[in-house]
Amino acid sequence: MKISAAIKPLGCAALAAVVALTSAFTLGAVLRREATRDSRQQPEVERWLDSGTPTSAALVAHGRTLFLDSCAHCHGADARGDEGPDLHDVQVSDRYIGNIITHGIPHEMPSFSKKLGAPEITALIAYVRSLK
Ligand code: HEC
Numbered sequence: 001m002k003i004s005a006a007i008k009p010l011g012c013a014a015l016a017a018v019v020a021l022t023s024a025f026t027l028g029a030v031l032r033r034e035a036t037r038d039s040r041q042q043p044e045v046e047r048w049l050d051s052g053t054p055t056s057a058a059l060v061a062h063g064r065t066l067f068l069d070s071c072a073h074c075h076g077a078d079a080r081g082d083e084g085p086d087l088h089d090v091q092v093s094d095r096y097i098g099n100i101i102t103h104g105i106p107h108e109m110p111s112f113s114k115k116l117g118a119p120e121i122t123a124l125i126a127y128v129r130s131l132k
Pocket residue numbers: 067070071072073074075083084085087090091092097100101105108109110112124128
């Protein structure tokens with residue numbers, strides 16, 4: 001009787017410790033798995049494209065601002081074309097637009113991979129899409 005009364009709290013503490021350790025390990029494993037997945041990631045734009053195109057008025061507006069900064073001097077402020085082509089009704093996929101912005105077109109259009117990150121490219125794709 002006396003012994004079990006003394007052991008009980010010990011048992012509880014041990015059990016709590018085991019539970020805590022197990023969850024810490026599990027969490028660690030999950031985080032590690034996430035980290036490995038991220039390190040062999042596709043380029044971020046592509047991951048985003050795989051998840052479908054989120055177009056919202058805010059995203060399009062953000063894209064338009066970026067477009068005026070980076071693209072308008074070639075494609076025209078209204079994207080109706082100038083040195084670069086009219087971007088209304090481009091018959092290409094989102095992924096293709098993302099790749100063109102990221103990598104550029106040799107001798108035609110610069111690569112923006114150093115200047116723009118995935119969120120910016122996402123917004124630009126949304127803007128070009130909104131032009132139809
Ligand atoms: C230096 C001028 C220049 C700049 C700056 C530029 N482009 Fe271009 N872009 C071009 C030219 C020229 C082409 C056409 C190349 C061809 O047809 O071979 C083109 C093609 C494209 C196409 C493909 C159109 C199609 O129908 O296939 C897209 C989309 C595009 N540009 C988007 C952008 C975006 C978005 C930006 C800004 C981040 C940008 N461009 C900045 C010159 C430019």
